Amino acid sequence: MYFELVDTDIEISNISTIAQIIWPIAYKDILESNQIKYMLDKFLSINAIHENIKDGYTYVLIKENDIRMGFFAYKFINDHIFLSKLYILPKFQKLGIAKSVISHLKNFNQPIRLTVNKYNKIAIMVYEKLGFKRIDSVVTDIGSGFVMDDYIYEKGD
Numbered sequence: 001m002y003f004e005l006v007d008t009d010i011e012i013s014n015i016s017t018i019a020q021i022i023w024p025i026a027y028k029d030i031l032e033s034n035q036i037k038y039m040l041d042k043f044l045s046i047n048a049i050h051e052n053i054k055d056g057y058t059y060v061l062i063k064e065n066d067i068r069m070g071f072f073a074y075k076f077i078n079d080h081i082f083l084s085k086l087y088i089l090p091k092f093q094k095l096g097i098a099k100s101v102i103s104h105l106k107n108f109n110q111p112i113r114l115t116v117n118k119y120n121k122i123a124i125m126v127y128e129k130l131g132f133k134r135i136d137s138v139v140t141d142i143g144s145g146f147v148m149d150d151y152i153y154e155k156g157d
Contacts, residue, residue: 001069001097003104006059012049015059015071019044022070022087030119035146042142044085057084062097072101080154081105083114102130102155115150124151131155 006012019040027036042048049059052073062069070088074081083105088097105112115138116123128134132153140148 001062001064001100003101004061004063006049006053006061006071009046011061012046012053012059014061014068015049016044016046018068018071018089019087022089025090026087026120026123027117030117038144038146039142052084059085062088062092062101069097074105076108076110077113080111080113081108083112086114098126099130106155112155114153115148116153118149118151127153 006015023036023040023044024033053059057073057075059071059073061071069092071085072083072087073085074083086098086101102112114127114132116127118137132155134151135154136152138150138152140150142148
C-alpha cells in the first residue's frame with residue numbers, strides 16, 4: 001500500500017467518485033439521503049476539493065498496485081494536524097489502512113485532531129482503538145437546514 005499526493009484534475013475527480021460510492025453506504029443509517037447528497041456536493045465535489053486544496057488541505061489517495069482503496073485529507077492548523085477526511089472503500093476496510101494513515105500522519109510529530117459524527121459507531125470504535133480520545137463535541141450549521149453533529153477526537157504522542 002502507498003499514499004499518492006493528489007495534484008491533478010483526474011486524481012481530484014477520482015476522489016470525488018470514491019466519495020460518491022462510500023458516503024451513501026457509510027451514512028445510510030445516520031443521515032437522510034438528501035443530507036448525504038448535500039454534503040457530497042458541498043464538501044466532496046470536484047470544485048469543493050479544489051477549494052480545499054487552495055485553503056491548505058492536502059489530499060492523498062490510498063493505493064495498492066494502482067488500485068484506489070480510499071483517500072484522506074488533512075491540514076496543519078496551529079499546533080496540530082486536522083484529519084478532515086478518511087474514507088476507505090468497503091471492500092478494503094478492516095485491513096489496517098486507517099492505522100497506516102494515522103502512522104503516516106504521526107510522522108509529522110504533531111497531535112492529530114478529527115471530527116466524527118456522534119452516531120457513526122464504527123468510525124468511533126476505530127478511532128478509539130487507534131488511541132484517539134474524545135475531547136469535545138460540536139454542532140456545526142452547514143447550510144440548507146443541515147448540521148454536522150460531531151465529536152472531536154485527538155491523538156497526541
